[in-house]
Amino acid sequence: MSAPRPASLTSSSLRDLALLVGASTDDWIDADDLFVTGVTLDSRAVRPGDLYAALPGSTAHGADFAAQASEAGAVAVLTDAAGLERLRADGVDLPVVAVEDPRSVLGSIAARIYGTTDQGLTMVGITGTNGKTTTAYLVASALDVLGHRTGLIGTVETRIGDERIKSVRTTPESTDLHSILAVMEERDTDTCVMEVSSHALSQHRVDGVVYDLALFTNLSQDHLDFHADMEDYFSAKAQLFTPQRSARALVCVDDGWGRRLAQESAVPVTTLTTSEDQSADWRVSVDAREPARFLLRGRDIELDLRSALPGDFNVANTAMAAVALLLLGEDTDAVGRAILTDPHVPGRMEKVIASGDSADDGLLAVVDYAHTPDAVEAALAALRPSTAGRLVVVLGAGGDRDRGKRHGMGRAAAGTADVVVITDDNPRGEDAAQIRAAVLEGARSLDSSSLLVEVAGRRDAIRQAVRLAREGGPGSVVAVVGKGHETGQEIAGVIHPFDDRDELRAALEDRGVSS
Ligand SMILES: CC(=O)N[C@H]1[C@@H](OP(=O)(O)OP(=O)(O)OC[C@H]2O[C@@H](n3ccc(=O)[nH]c3=O)[C@H](O)[C@@H]2O)O[C@H](CO)[C@@H](O)[C@@H]1O[C@H](C)C(=O)N[C@@H](C)C(=O)N[C@H](CCC(=O)O)C(=O)O
Numbered sequence: 001m002s003a004p005r006p007a008s009l010t011s012s013s014l015r016d017l018a019l020l021v022g023a024s025t026d027d028w029i030d031a032d033d034l035f036v037t038g039v040t041l042d043s044r045a046v047r048p049g050d051l052y053a054a055l056p057g058s059t060a061h062g063a064d065f066a067a068q069a070s071e072a073g074a075v076a077v078l079t080d081a082a083g084l085e086r087l088r089a090d091g092v093d094l095p096v097v098a099v100e101d102p103r104s105v106l107g108s109i110a111a112r113i114y115g116t117t118d119q120g121l122t123m124v125g126i127t128g129t130n131g132k133t134t135t136a137y138l139v140a141s142a143l144d145v146l147g148h149r150t151g152l153i154g155t156v157e158t159r160i161g162d163e164r165i166k167s168v169r170t171t172p173e174s175t176d177l178h179s180i181l182a183v184m185e186e187r188d189t190d191t192c193v194m195e196v197s198s199h200a201l202s203q204h205r206v207d208g209v210v211y212d213l214a215l216f217t218n219l220s221q222d223h224l225d226f227h228a229d230m231e232d233y234f235s236a237k238a239q240l241f242t243p244q245r246s247a248r249a250l251v252c253v254d255d256g257w258g259r260r261l262a263q264e265s266a267v268p269v270t271t272l273t274t275s276e277d278q279s280a281d282w283r284v285s286v287d288a289r290e291p292a293r294f295l296l297r298g299r300d301i302e303l304d305l306r307s308a309l310p311g312d313f314n315v316a317n318t319a320m321a322a323v324a325l326l327l328l329g330e331d332t333d334a335v336g337r338a339i340l341t342d343p344h345v346p347g348r349m350e351k352v353i354a355s356g357d358s359a360d361d362g363l364l365a366v367v368d369y370a371h372t373p374d375a376v377e378a379a380l381a382a383l384r385p386s387t388a389g390r391l392v393v394v395l396g397a398g399g400d401r402d403r404g405k406r407h408g409m410g411r412a413a414a415g416t417a418d419v420v421v422i423t424d425d426n427p428r429g430e431d432a433a434q435i436r437a438a439v440l441e442g443a444r445s446l447d448s449s450s451l452l453v454e455v456a457g458r459r460d461a462i463r464q465a466v467r468l469a470r471e472g473g474p475g476s477v478v479a480v481v482g483k484g485h486e487t488g489q490e491i492a493g494v495i496h497p498f499d500d501r502d503e504l505r506a507a508l509e510d511r512g513v514s515s
């Protein structure tokens with residue numbers, strides 16, 4: 001779905017945009033001034049009056065789609081030298097602004113076109129391997145409770161007032177981002193809370209935005225298909241914590257990457273830890289009798305808080321959200337009140353309950369989005385204390401993504417669960433059996449007593465998991481992880497409707513009987 005556009009569009013002179021990005025101005029620009037009213041980098045999203053950004057990509061060059069963009073009403077093209085050559089060879093006769101790296105100037109162009117250069121919004125950006133979506137929901141729902149008009153942009157959805165737009169990516173492209181921010185401003189949003197992925201930072205998607213507050217949750221293995229190594233992944237994330245991109249930062253220093261970021265960042269950093277480290281600005285101590293309850297201690301403030309979501313990691317996410325609210329200027333009473341709100345994060349530790357009178361045998365059934373080794377370990381550790389019978393997990397790994405994490409995901413599952421059902425996630429363009437084999441190998445690498453079962457086909461795997469959990473007796477837990485809120489399964493370029501929550505509910509209602 002393409003991003004919303006502001007209702008009132010203003011025109012930007014193409015000549016001014018060319019000057020803004022230091023492009024050489026051709027005769028046409030001097031002779032015949034042209035105006036654009038929007039910008040997009042996707043020919044399929046062009047609206048009449050748009051500037052079409054034809055970017056070089058890993059599978060195609062945007063210039064290949066310029067004729068399509070022109071037909072849809074694009075009035076000019078921003079591209080590079082190769083793109084210009086292609087346009088001319090294809091006889092596309094639109095005015096062109098050519099620069100060496102068009103992606104790197106797109107954010108400032110989009111900000112100018114949509115009038116978001118002088119931000120009226122308070123911007124909160126959240127990065128880290130795990131916990132971005134959860135923390136963003138926690139901050140946004142607390143701000144809502146406190147009477148703010150809050151916008152949200154992330155993996156699950158974009159929220160503007162009551163409008164909800166399903167997301168395609170965690171962080172939108174800069175052209176869509178500035179358009180969304182303009183719509184938020186138009187609808188009197190005062191604060192925008194958004195997830196900032198490492199892909200976004202590497203691909204200039206948040207250029208033209210300066211965050212009032214940037215948050216770092218943690219860093220662990222993911223995305224090593226895109227980043228050369230962990231160092232490169234860290235450097236991408238660290239970009240958010242530079243004065244060009246944020247005014248101040250809140251960094252969780254539970255892991256070494258966070259500690260390093262806090263030391264190296266050139267913006268003022270507030271630190272938070274859930275460990276014993278007494279040097280952090282904010283420290284968390286969990287109540288041993290009631291793990292969701294915790295004390296958040298600052299230099300001279302103490303807050304008694306409770307995590308609305310299960311698991312130690314959600315204590316960390318909740319504490320981060322609480323300190324973020326304080327840094328945004330909320331007082332301690334307000335934070336204490338607002339943080340209690342259950343943000344309902346779709347597909348994160350989401351309980352699934354069978355409807356009707358079909359008994360679920362006292363099983364706890366949960367859908368979660370854990371799709372990294374660290375997240376699988378954290379999610380299962382969170383469920384262990386609630387398990388009186390068997391802890392059964394269903395997981396796979398995504399195709400055409402970081403292959404190196406599959407082993408660690410399998411190993412983490414075997415380290416905590418009693419039964420590991422290995423199945424398919426989104427195989428995308430890969431052979432599903434080979435992905436399962438890599439996860440299985442990881443699970444086998446640990447000398448654990450867990451039962452390992454391989455089931456091709458996620459639906460059958462979920463049903464088998466419910467059966468195996470029932471055999472474990474009352475108090476057993478079945479956790480289906482990796483796809484969370486997703487409503488489709490991508491196999492060989494086709495997205496088939498598939499929702500873990502519906503599948504798990506159906507399996508509970510049928511008591512795990514095979515379809
Ligand atoms: C690896 C990656 O991030 N790739 C992004 C990159 O693709 P690319 O350079 O390969 O582009 P391409 O497919 O060769 O196409 C070249 C150009 O032609 C344009 N085009 C293409 C086809 C067409 O019909 N019309 C058209 O205009 C494209 O918009 C693009 O500008 O630029 C494209 C837009 O310019 C993005 O859509 C694409 O994201 C793809 C879809 C993607 O899956 N990205 C994922 C991995 C991602 O970004 N994930 C992160 C992190 C998730 C998280 O951990 O939360 C996210 O923020 O979502």
Ligand SMILES: Nc1ncnc2c1ncn2[C@@H]1O[C@H](COP(=O)(O)OP(=O)(O)OP(=O)(O)O)[C@@H](O)[C@H]1O
Nearest residue numbers: 129130131132133134155313368369370375378379
């Ligand atoms: N602070 C945390 N530390 C470790 N694991 C976490 C943390 N928060 C959440 N998780 C685990 O990671 C999964 C993904 O969480 P969430 O969606 O909040 O992260 P994200 O950073 O937005 O992920 P993505 O990059 O895929 O969008 C959760 O379902 C949970 O299993």
Ligand SMILES: N[C@H](CCC[C@H](N)C(=O)O)C(=O)O
Nearest residue numbers: 371397398401425426482483
């Ligand atoms: N935002 C994550 C989603 C992964 C979810 C998992 N279901 C998969 O397909 O790997 C990514 O782009 O890596």
Ligand SMILES: [Mg+2]
Nearest residue numbers: 132133155195
């Ligand atoms: Mg997310």
